[in-house]
Amino acid sequence: MANVNRMRAISVAVFLGGMVSSLVMAAPKEVDKVTRQEIVGRIAPVGEVCIEGQPCATAAPVAQASDGPRSGEKIYNSYCTACHTAGVLGAPKKDDANAWSQKLAAAGSYSTLLSNAVKGIGSMPPKGTCMDCSDEEISIAIEYMSGLKP
Ligand code: HEC
Structure with a gap:
């Protein structure tokens, strides 16, 4: 047992x-x-190349060249308004024709004014912080807020 x-x-x-x-x-x-x-x-990979129309393209494609430039209003509201609405750091305010004509006079020409905005001037950061903006888009945003014409 x-x-x-x-x-x-x-x-x-x-x-x-x-x-x-x-x-x-x-x-x-x-x-x-x-x-x-x-x-x-x-x-x-951090990002995968995906061509629009392919089944992998689930996310909205990054702006295509054929879409053309974004509107001045859109760029202004996303980037420039932070300073140019209230005049932060002495930024010329939107639609303040007097302030803008002084800036234009100081720059000497519209193309210099534009290149100042692209490169940055004083407290104005390069491209007004819109780093993916083309020069054309910066110009469109300037026209929108200043009424100046290239
Ligand atoms: C962080 C604040 C800030 C933002 C954001 C900003 N700006 Fe400015 N901007 C300024 C300041 C400050 C000045 C005045 C600079 C000076 O004259 O010293 C200025 C001046 C300018 C001028 C006049 C340049 C010249 O030759 O005198 C242009 C044009 C301009 N900004 C365009 C833009 C555009 C377009 C955007 C948006 C895409 C933008 N700014 C966003 C602060 C800003």
């Missing part, structure tokens, strides 16, 4: 031991899988 019990105890121990070791053996595989997914995630 005692022998039978010992045999049972041993077989239970062997069985449990097998379970434990198979769990231990399985663990590294799980870690491997997670690590591999992490690595794939980390080395994935």
Whole structure:
């Protein structure tokens, strides 16, 4: 009787031991899988080139050249208003014809005024912080807020 019990105890121990070791053996595989997914995630390209019309193009495509320049109002409201609405740091205010004609006179020509805005002048940051604006878009925004014509 005692022998039978010992045999049972041993077989239970062997069985449990097998379970434990198979769990231990399985663990590294799980870690491997997670690590591999992490690595794939980390080395994935930050952006993928995707041509409009292709099934991968789920997000709205970045402005295409054919879309033409954004409107002066749009650029002004996104970037220039921060300073040119209230006249922050001495910025000539929107629609303040007097202030703008003084700036134009100081610059000497519209093209110099435009290049000052593109390069930055005094407290005016380059491109008025619209770093993806083309020179044409900066000019359109200047026309919108100043009424000046190129
Ligand atoms: C951080 C504030 C700020 C923002 C944003 C800003 N401006 Fe200005 N801007 C100024 C200041 C200040 C001046 C006056 C600079 C001076 O004369 O010293 C100025 C002057 C100008 C001038 C006159 C340049 C000259 O030759 O005197 C133009 C044109 C101009 N800004 C266009 C823009 C446009 C277009 C935008 C938006 C795309 C813009 N600014 C955004 C602060 C700003």
